[in-house]
Amino acid sequence: MLKLYGGDRSRASIVKWYLEELSIPYEFVKLDMQAGEHRQPEFLAINPMGKVPAIVDGDFQLWESGAILLYLAEKYGKPPSVEERAIIAQWVLFANSSLSTGVFVEANREREMPRLMTPLNQILEQQPFILGNEFTVADVAVGSILGYIPMMLKLDLSAYPAVLNYIKQIAQRPAFQKSIGGG
Numbered sequence: 304m305l306k307l308y309g310g311d312r313s314r315a316s317i318v319k320w321y322l323e324e325l326s327i328p329y330e331f332v333k334l335d336m337q338a339g340e341h342r343q344p345e346f347l348a349i350n351p352m353g354k355v356p357a358i359v360d361g362d363f364q365l366w367e368s369g370a371i372l373l374y375l376a377e378k379y380g381k382p383p384s385v386e387e388r389a390i391i392a393q394w395v396l397f398a399n400s401s402l403s404t405g406v407f408v409e410a411n412r413e414r415e416m417p418r419l420m421t422p423l424n425q426i427l428e429q430q431p432f433i434l435g436n437e438f439t440v441a442d443v444a445v446g447s448i449l450g451y452i453p454m455m456l457k458l459d460l461s462a463y464p465a466v467l468n469y470i471k472q473i474a475q476r477p478a479f480q481k482s483i484g485g486g
Contacts, residue, residue: 420466
């Protein structure tokens with residue numbers, strides 16, 4: 304059975320959300336980050352960087368949330384074309400770099416939020432999900448970052464009504480509720 308290693312309030316919840324969406328059985332191995340369990344030799348053998356999340360799937364080990372999402376999409380999702388895989392990777396990398404630093408790094412926020420939210424709002428005015436009419440791993444990556452905004456930052460997103468609606472829609476998904484939503 305696939306093992307997901309994580310801690311409280313970590314990006315492991317993003318991976319957990321996608322595992323729940325895919326209905327993949329997994330064991331969640333909760334590490335006590337305060338006690339430094341992520342710095343112990345047993346975990347460093349899985350991720351030498353000592354960060355969560357990480358997965359062990361049979362003999363295969365992988366760390367870094369975006370890489371794990373892409374692996375799970377490839378292994379357990381619908382097989383996309385090379386072009387579709389590239390677009391999915393584009394959005395996962397966007398979420399983990401541009402979007403997360405634009406939202407969560409306070410020094411960047413004032414400049415980056417309008418640059419990021421305006422086009423996202425335009426995309427979500429045209430379609431219900433990041434890639435169109437179907438929920439994908441791109442929604443897990445982007446949706447998790449957006450979903451954290453009302454939980455952690457309480458930023459005013461009223462200028463982006465389609466983004467607000469998107470956040471509301473994804474937050475109602477049962478798999479989101481079981482992972483990021485605290486269930």
